[in-house]
Amino acid sequence: MIQADNLTKVYTNDGAETRALDGVSFKIKQGEFVSIMGPSGSGKSTLLHVLSFFDRPTDGEYRFSNHSEKELDDTALAKIRNKDMGFVFQSFNLLARSTVFDNVLMPLLYSEVSADQREKYVKKAINAVGLNEKTNVEAGKLSGGQKQRVAIARALVNNPNVIFADEPTGNLDSKSGEQIMDILRDLHEQGRTIVLVTHETYTAEYADRLIKLKDGLIESDEPIIHRRGNGEFFK
Secondary structure (H helix, E strand, C coil): CEEEEEEEEEEEECCEEEEEEEEEEEEECCCCEEEEECCCCCCHHHHHHHHCCCCCCCEEEEEECCEEHHHCCHHHHHHHHHHHEEEEECCCCCCCCCEHHHHHHHHHHHCCCCHHHHHHHHHHHHHHCCCHHHCCCEHHHCCHHHHHHHHHHHHHCCCCCEEEEECCCCCCCHHHHHHHHHHHHHHHHCCCEEEEECCCHHHHCCCCEEEEEECCEEEEEEECCEECCCCCEEC
């Protein structure tokens, strides 16, 4: 599904170059749950932006579901992003004065889904994150954990091929963070492809594979440790 070949991203500021990505290559198969970790400045956010078509690499090639970034204009990339990708952000990115229903509905307003199908899709997504009783509540009145559930429902509503989660527990307490990660793990077990960017070890360990970045390079790419029922971990 995802193939990165020698991806490079260079930013220039006042004549000085910063290589945020310096030749990154890997593949992610349909149905995988992959965590991307690294210290500040390692390139993980830049990599996520490239993978999700929010930015283009300076060099190298990126292919998503057999679509090469090089072959598509910005309009085509936006269509793929809306149809095939779902996004969960650390800051939720919800409309505070709009209801849960209307926030989850937003991606469908730019899709080819017919108006009479939209309500069905929205309710299904809200049900998937356990927020039926909050459907008509304004997003600004929800707790942080509930807001992130709404964001996940919004990411699901278009039935995307992959969900990109960028520090989804960063603004949550530990209990709410675990609940969000449990939802993402459940979605993975249902067959969803999930790419998670995080600096937190406990969230990364929900995935099946961990890619560690350092200075724009892949430091390691290995299967991840899994959780036992008693809280211990094993390979």
